[in-house]
Amino acid sequence: MQHSTLLSVRHLHTWYELRQRAFGRAGSVRAVDDVTFDLAEGETIAVVGESGCGKSSLAKTILGLYRPTQGEIVFQGQPIHAAKAATLRWYRRQVGFVQQDPYGALPPFMNVHRILAEPLIIHGIRKAQREERIREVLEEVKLVPITDFITKFPHMLSGGQQQRVVIARAILLRPQLIVADEPVSMLDASVRVEILELLRNLQRVHRLAVIYITHDLSAVRHFSERIFVMYGGKIVEKGKVADLLRNPLHPYTRALLRAIPDADATNAETDRDVPPGEPPSLLHPPPGCRFHPRCPLVTPGLCDMLEPPECEPEPLHLTLCWLYKDTKP
Amino acid sequence: MNNGLLQVEELRLHYRTTQGVVQAVDGITFSLAPGQALAVLGESGCGKSSLARAILRLLPRNVEVYDGCVRVNGLDVMLLDEEQFRRDVRWSKISIVMQAAMNALNPVLRVADQVIEPLLVHQDRQHDAALARVRDVFQMVGVPLDFMARYAFELSGGMRQRVVLAMALVLKPPLVLLDEPTSALDVLTQANIMNVLKRIKRDTSTSFILITHDIATSSELADQVAVMYAGQLVEISDAARFFRESLHPYSQKLMASVPRLRDDTKLEYIPGRPPSLINLPRGCRFAPRCPQRFAKCDQDPPMMHTEDSRQVRCWLYE
Numbered sequence: 001m002q003h004s005t006l007l008s009v010r011h012l013h014t015w016y017e018l019r020q021r022a023f024g025r026a027g028s029v030r031a032v033d034d035v036t037f038d039l040a041e042g043e044t045i046a047v048v049g050e051s052g053c054g055k056s057s058l059a060k061t062i063l064g065l066y067r068p069t070q071g072e073i074v075f076q077g078q079p080i081h082a083a084k085a086a087t088l089r090w091y092r093r094q095v096g097f098v099q100q101d102p103y104g105a106l107p108p109f110m111n112v113h114r115i116l117a118e119p120l121i122i123h124g125i126r127k128a129q130r131e132e133r134i135r136e137v138l139e140e141v142k143l144v145p146i147t148d149f150i151t152k153f154p155h156m157l158s159g160g161q162q163q164r165v166v167i168a169r170a171i172l173l174r175p176q177l178i179v180a181d182e183p184v185s186m187l188d189a190s191v192r193v194e195i196l197e198l199l200r201n202l203q204r205v206h207r208l209a210v211i212y213i214t215h216d217l218s219a220v221r222h223f224s225e226r227i228f229v230m231y232g233g234k235i236v237e238k239g240k241v242a243d244l245l246r247n248p249l250h251p252y253t254r255a256l257l258r259a260i261p262d263a264d265a266t267n268a269e270t271d272r273d274v275p276p277g278e279p280p281s282l283l284h285p286p287p288g289c290r291f292h293p294r295c296p297l298v299t300p301g302l303c304d305m306l307e308p309p310e311c312e313p314e315p316l317h318l319t320l321c322w323l324y325k326d327t328k329p
Numbered sequence: 330m331n332n333g334l335l336q337v338e339e340l341r342l343h344y345r346t347t348q349g350v351v352q353a354v355d356g357i358t359f360s361l362a363p364g365q366a367l368a369v370l371g372e373s374g375c376g377k378s379s380l381a382r383a384i385l386r387l388l389p390r391n392v393e394v395y396d397g398c399v400r401v402n403g404l405d406v407m408l409l410d411e412e413q414f415r416r417d418v419r420w421s422k423i424s425i426v427m428q429a430a431m432n433a434l435n436p437v438l439r440v441a442d443q444v445i446e447p448l449l450v451h452q453d454r455q456h457d458a459a460l461a462r463v464r465d466v467f468q469m470v471g472v473p474l475d476f477m478a479r480y481a482f483e484l485s486g487g488m489r490q491r492v493v494l495a496m497a498l499v500l501k502p503p504l505v506l507l508d509e510p511t512s513a514l515d516v517l518t519q520a521n522i523m524n525v526l527k528r529i530k531r532d533t534s535t536s537f538i539l540i541t542h543d544i545a546t547s548s549e550l551a552d553q554v555a556v557m558y559a560g561q562l563v564e565i566s567d568a569a570r571f572f573r574e575s576l577h578p579y580s581q582k583l584m585a586s587v588p589r590l591r592d593d594t595k596l597e598y599i600p601g602r603p604p605s606l607i608n609l610p611r612g613c614r615f616a617p618r619c620p621q622r623f624a625k626c627d628q629d630p631p632m633m634h635t636e637d638s639r640q641v642r643c644w645l646y647e
Contacts, residue, residue, distance in 0.1 A: 050515035051486075158602060159373075188372040188542055190586040193598040215515060218545070218590040245590070259520035260545070262589045265569040267548045268366075271527060272520040278485055279515075 006176060006209050007039040007062070012071035012081075014054075014061045018283070028069075029282045031057035033233035035071075041176070042207035044200075046220040046241075048256075049230035050279055055213045058230070059181045062211065063097055064088055075177075093123060096170030098180035098199075102162035106154040112143075112165055113150045119172050137168040141198060160191040164198070171202060178203070181213045196223050218260055221245060229253045232280045232290030239317035249319040251275075252291045289322070302328060333360040333400075334503055334536055335384075335423075340397035342383040349607040350393050353379035355560035357397070358632070361553075363503060364534035368547035368568070370583070371557035372603060377540045378428065380557070381506045384538075385425055386414055401504075420447050424497040425506040429513060431489035434481035440492045441467075441477035447500050466495045469532075470525050487518035491525065498529065504536045512543055523549040544587045548572055556580045559604050559614040562632070565640040576641040579615045613644070621645060 012035045018026035031054040039045060049055045060066050062073060064080060073080040080091050099105035106115060113134060120130045135146055141164040143149040154162055163183065170178055180199065184192040200223050203210050212224055220227055220241065227244045229237040229252065237250040248254045255275045261267045275294040280286055286293055292303040302322055311324035322328065342354035353376040361367050371377045382388060384399055386406075399406050406418050427433070435443055441463050448459040467474060470491040481489055490510065497505050507526075511519040527550060529535055541547050547554070554571040556564040556579065564577040575581050585597040601618040604610050610617055616626040625644045633646045 050517065160602075189544065189583065190372065190599040193586045193588075193596045197596075197598070216588075217516070219588040221590075221593065222588060222596055256516055257590065259516050260590050261520075261523075261549055262591050263545045263548045263572050263584065263587055265548060265551070265567075265572045268527065268550055268552065268568065271524045272549070274517055274520045274524065278487065278518075 004041055005038050006041045006043075006076060008072075008074045009035060009037050009039075009062065010072040010074070011036055012058070012061060012073065013069045014057050014066055015069040027283055030054075030233045030285060031282055032061060032068075033282075033285075035235050037228065037235065037238065039177070039209050039211065042203070042209055043226070044203060044210040044212060044224040045226045045228060046212045046214055046224040047228045047230055047235075048214055048217050048220060050215060052279055052282070053230045054233040054282065055230050056181055059179050059211065059213050063095055063179055064091055093173045094176050096173070096175040096178045098163075098166055098170045098178060098183045100182040101186055102159060102166045103154060105166050106162060108154055111151050111153050112138075112157075115154075115165060116169055116172060119169065123173060133172065137172050140171065140202060141165070141168045143168070158191075159187050160195060163187065163195050167195075167199065167202070171206070171208075174206070175208070177209045177211070179211045179213070182215070183212070184219075185214070185216070192219070199223070217256060218262070229256070232285055233282055234290060234320060236291065236321070237317075237319040239314070243314060243317045247314065247317070249313060249317065249324065250291075250321050251295045251297050251323075253319075255294075289320070297323060299328075334363045334365075334402060335538075336360040336398070336400040337384065338398040338400075340380070340383055340399060341394050342379050342388070342392065343394035344379075344389065345391045345393040346607070351606045352376075352560045352609060353606055354383050355609075357383075357557075357562055359555055359562060359565055361504070361536055361538065363536055364530070365552045366530060366537040366539060366550045367553045367555060368539045368541065368551035369555050369557055370541065370544055370547060372542055372583075374603060374606070375557045376560040376606065377557050378508055381425060381508050381538070381540055385419055385423055385506065386411075387425075416451075420502065421451055421500050422502055423504045423506065424500065424502045426493050426497045426508065426510050428509040430493040431481075431486060431513070434489060434492065436481055439478050439480060440472075440484070444492065444496045444499055447496065451500055462499060463495070466499050469498065469529060470495045471521075485518075486514055487521060490514060490518075490522055494522075494525070498535070501533070502535070504538070506538045506540065508540045509542070510539070511546060512541065519546060526550055544584065545589075556583070559609060560606055561614065561642065562640075563615065563642045565632075567639070570637075570639065576635070576639060576646060577615075577643050578619045578621050578645070582620075613642075 012032055014032035015028040015030050017028045047055050061068050068081050075091060078087060116134045117130055138146045143164050184195050227241055228235045231252050237253045248257055258273050277294040280290050288304045288306050289308045292298045308320045308322045309325055310318055310320055312318050313324045338358050340354055340357045344351040344353060357380060369377050401422050444463050445459050448454050448462055464474060472488060472491045511522050539547055539550055551568040554566055554568050555562050558579050564580050575584055582599045588596055599618055604614055612627040613630050616622045630642050630644050632640050632642050634640055635646055
């Protein structure tokens with residue numbers, strides 16, 4: 001399991017400045033707040049969190065669509081966070097993006113052929129090679145027979161087929177990393193499995209690294225090696241899928257796992273144990289631990305004052321929580 | 330089953346389009362007892378939202394066929410004219426929480442003023458008395474009372490969904506239709522809303538029809554499960570047995586595609602796509618995708634009643 005690091009993210013901050021009012025600053029939305037992790041070649045991680053926790057901002061910052069406010073992104077030894085245009089151009093060939101809403105992600109006035117030719121033209125690939133590559137990727141995402149699909153426009157395809165085109169476009173330039181932002185949340189259960197399996201296969205065949213952003217914890221175990229749980233702009237727990245599901249450390253992770261039902265008739269008999277309150281505002285996050293206002297295990301005077309440190313109660317299973325710190329200040 | 334709250338028999342709703350007739354609801358029969366919750370499960374485009382519209386007679390203009398029988402407490406409401414139906418059935422007997430209704434709240438009205446409206450229209454109450462009822466119903470769904478004077482945009486998604494639910498409950502209807510009530514919400518908010526629905530069902534014995542594609546969440550509320558495929562119900566069963574072992578091959582495949590958090594069974598998917606509701610296949614509508622099809626599937630299967638009082642539309646159970 002010794003892989004070399006493909007991507008390393010250090011103390012990444014993505015803050016959005018609010019529009020200024022008269023004098024002084026209105027403040028900033030801390031969408032990504034001090035995120036650090038490494039991603040190995042060919043590894044799949046899932047970033048799980050609720051809407052507004054900053055997971056899409058994290059994805060877009062990694063993709064180079066947003067400039068980080070602070071922190072580093074290093075891809076294959078190349079710093080990306082402050083890169084010049086030429087490096088960014090190289091970087092964008094190395095990463096593919098699978099968007100959430102396939103219909104919104106595909107230009108309605110282009111047919112499948114044109115959609116797939118576009119990135120190849122931009123990256124200066126010659127015509128003969130373009131045609132060959134387009135055929136290859138359509139076969140890989142199983143839009144066959146190709147002649148049936150290549151002239152179609154997005155609205156003529158089903159949701160699952162649209163998502164296949166989006167995936168085809170993402171792998172077109174043979175990237176090493178795919179960022180998939182809720183790739184299946186708009187699809188039906190059965191189609192969802194089909195698309196996730198397709199992504200999983202492509203990942204294995206091409207040894208792609210995948211960052212899979214989702215709010216659906218129950219599907220994650222089938223499609224990734226590690227899980228990062230995000231809350232209020234921070235990654236509050238990181239661990240291997242099996243460890244995290246067997247022994248969730250952070251009280252938020254536990255609440256999340258408790259809230260997810262498995263299809264079972266006994267569910268109707270009992271209420272679910274859900275923490276009160278709502279996710280924090282990223283404009284004025286609570287001091288100390290972001291989860292403390294909702295946490296059943298809060299230590300007053302500590303959790304509401306000081307930001308929790310990163311602890312590692314189990315090997316390779318980390319969490320931001322005071323519960324696991326023996327020496328408290 | 331004659332003392333049921335709701336009986337639907339051979340309900341059909343077909344739409345006229347330029348490509349042909351869409352058979353969205355095609356001969357639906359089921360009944361629901363007071364205080365029970367029925368989950369209608371199905372993939373997008375199977376006609377489940379049209380079923381809700383057909384029950385509440387919320388029809389678009391391009392209706393080609395709309396017939397069958399909908400009995401509410403024994404009264405066939407299909408015989409009522411539009412005005413009678415509006416006055417006596419819609420909202421007072423059956424109300425609905427539409428899909429994404431939380432995004433359809435009026436942005437320029439305070440939420441209490443929207444929830445109070447059915448009371449003023451239907452029951453001709455004094456404003457003060459009506460307001461007292463709104464307060465009760467807000468408490469029931471868990472909206473803090475100081476939110477009553479707020480506008481929709483000042484509330485979170487979960488709170489807005491509660492307001493919409495309050496609006497559906499304000500006339501104390503015996504039956505509430507819920508069309509994907511939680512699918513736009515986060516996991517924790519979703520669990521919260523399901524808790525509210527369970528409590529309301531327990532405390533007020535309101536019946537629910539929960540229309541959803543989210544099978545795991547449907548198990549939180551359902552006493553009975555009906556599975557819809559291509560405009561028809563293919564299975565009706567009590568929830569306990571349905572979630573343990575469903576009968577129809579489609580239901581089985583559907584269940585096998587749902588990831589479970591607590592065990593590691595391999596997920597499956599159903600090859601192929603649901604049929605177009607314009608050109609339905611002859612015979613069983615699931616047959617082209619069915620792993621267990623045999624010669625007889627070329628004929629249209631009727632709803633079979635099994636010995637243990639479940640219903641399934643499949644020749645395997647003849």
